[in-house]
Amino acid sequence: MNPSSFIGKPRRKGSTQRTNLSIATWEGVPAIILQTLLGGPFLTGFLLYLGAGSRHIGFVLAITTFVNIAQIGAAYWMQRIRSRKRALLLFVGGHRILWSATGLIPFIFPKEWWVSVFIGLYTIAFICNTIGGMIWTSLIGDIVPAKVRGRYFGIRNTILNALGSVCLFGGGILLDRYPGETGFLILFIPVWICAIANTVIYFFYPDLPFERSTEKSFSRMFIKPFQDRVFLKATIFLAAWLLIQTLIVPLYSYVMLDLLNVSYQMVSLITVVQTLVMMGGFYIWGNLNARYSNKTLLFWTLPVIALSCLSWGLMSFAPVLVALFLSHIFLGIGVGGFNQLAFNFTIGDTPKSERPMFIAVYSALTGVTSFIGPLIGGWLYEKMETLSEAMVWISTYGFQVMVGTVMLLLTFTLGRRVLLK
Template sequence: MKTSKECINIKAVQVIHKPRKQVSHQRKHLMTATWEGVPAIILQTLLGGPFLTGYLLYLGAESSEVGFVLAVTTLFNVLQILVAYLIQRLQYRKKAMIVFTFMHRILWGATGLIPFIFPERWWVPVFMILYMGAFIANTVSGMLWTSLISDMVPAKVRGRYFGIRNTILNALGALTLFVGGIILDRYPGGGGFLILFMISWIAIAANLSMFFLYPDPPFEHSSERRFRAMIRKPLSDTMFIKSTLFLAGWLFLQTLIVPLYSYAMLDVLHISYSIVSIMTVAQTVIMMIGFYVWGNLNARFSNRTLLYWTLPLIAGSCLTWGLLSVLPVIPVLLLSHMLLGAGVGGFNQLAFNFMIGDTPKSERPMFIAVYSSITGFASFLGPMLGGLIFKGIAHAPDWVSRYGFQTAVGVVMVLIALTVGRRVLRSA
């Protein structure tokens, strides 16, 4: 019979050697997806947004060329329909996703070497070739990632998880924007952009390594085998296609001006990189808060209803530019970017949840492809036309290019939201 002292010692040993609670595989996968986003947001921030516009201006691009570069990535979304059909041959998705992600990251990162390899007259054409090649690869990898992440994240926590993930990543993105703006102001021209690309190359290496930690669950294939029958599924879903067509029209209006905010600030209003970065940081901070708020609201309201609520915020961002006629530049642009952060952040997150949450799992790749193709084509036309309009109004009265065009687009967006948007999204 054990003494009381022996019993105490045995219990102490049991406490010390008590196995720790195992972290579930599902939770590990969600943590992996979050950590993978850390280097991804760094390279996307430093190679995209206002820094992409600034780099294009440094290479000698005109407004129409800037508009083309900002738009062409969305045009490639049309290829997703073919990709959605071809990936049905896959049993697993991870290896193909890594290959195409590698191609995207390497080609995009290689654009930083252009000034060191090619004569100046070739800078813009070579950039466009590399950039387009990168985002053709991204069309494939993005489709595979979206399909994979929709299987990784349970439907019941999807809104909250992406809200938290996007909040964390955009906080880092805001910090990266701020630091990048300081670097470009301290080292203007090629030296500053070289530093940004060096940081991006490190982020690319880290990002690619994280994808190897992703799970590789079996791919649930479509019930259809023929291309025509497969694409008929989303096209015959009345509620889905009505919402998609409306959102495409909205994105066309939005991308007439929003992607060119940085161009308008840098080339029309002649604002410094650091101020532009601060504006984008303010937008990102509000977006970051919004991700959490929209994610929680998504547990109570449908994706379509919440999408409708984001429309007035985006329209208000464009309308705010009209205040430049009576108020100082910085406060007006700050308000515009804050409204944009609240609206676009919610719109993008909810549109993503709409694609992966409101669609049948086995047919999801084709639903995603149809949505991305239709909205992508509209988002391609928007910046293209917007860039041409900015070029055409260069010799118009100063107020037209400073705030007139932006305000006019905002007025049209308000009217569309209150009429067509209300019927399509609120009734869905």
């Protein structure tokens, strides 16, 4: 057959879908590199280098979720935009550029301004990110067909986290070899490259038609998620759960680096193991999602996360590194599944036309509690550090065990009723 006979023919839907899924996967490559080198133990390490204390670190870790409140206004504003793609480029690009710009702080500002300027830039960056993230969630929900959603995100997350684990390990070796200013400068070079590359790839995203809300007024649109009792009960429970979880889990790196004096390289290796386990978890949770509901699987991620906190108690009679590796293995299985299934819950168990507001309400409620948790956790660690050396076990593993016990009790009481029944 003459190849010229195909000229002018419309592209097959299946082929277009595969191309869009490929773009969405490739977009994640520079994004995961940037997020890995700027987040996790490297974020904590950079803040310690800038002179931040436990309260500052708790606030920075919390602000990323608190700004999710902005999604409520953004969900209403989204009904009036003509192009989700252009809005996505504006806000996600702003986030990438502002966050990566924090690496210039030690070279531009006096030392006494470092922490304050970082918090300012970081806050603005994540306001952009929360709006861009909601637009991306709405758009990706239309790009990925519902029947392959669980499996696709399982495979995508596995690939990206494999890359992230390499970056984690390499970054840890780098900071151990070049501590302080030199190490962080080298670390930020690939970050700046990836910030630009990630923004450019968004130009290739499809600008799919947007199914708008059936409601015109803000009040009627806002109340829709609160009228869905099943969605609301699950969201309130998950928000309460995250309040307890974020008392300690976001501060794992702080405890390892500052209280247990674990090296950057070892913290990176522990986090790599967590990421590798998470990769396998993504694939398994994704396949299970084809057979079981989002809420049922969400329930079973909770006791695994609780076991991550309880594992710190092994330090009372076992080597510290044994407890840390085991804790992060449970964390990789649990949190990886939780994040993936919570995402599928917001885009799969909600009405398509009202999805932005459902996503916004979920993000706002869980964001407020995830903001409060690390703040309280950081404040409690500050108080615990003033205790005598005889009571140092409380801050190194006792607090984690107490939080894990509460999480386990909450799971098999209220969680069972809300998510399984």
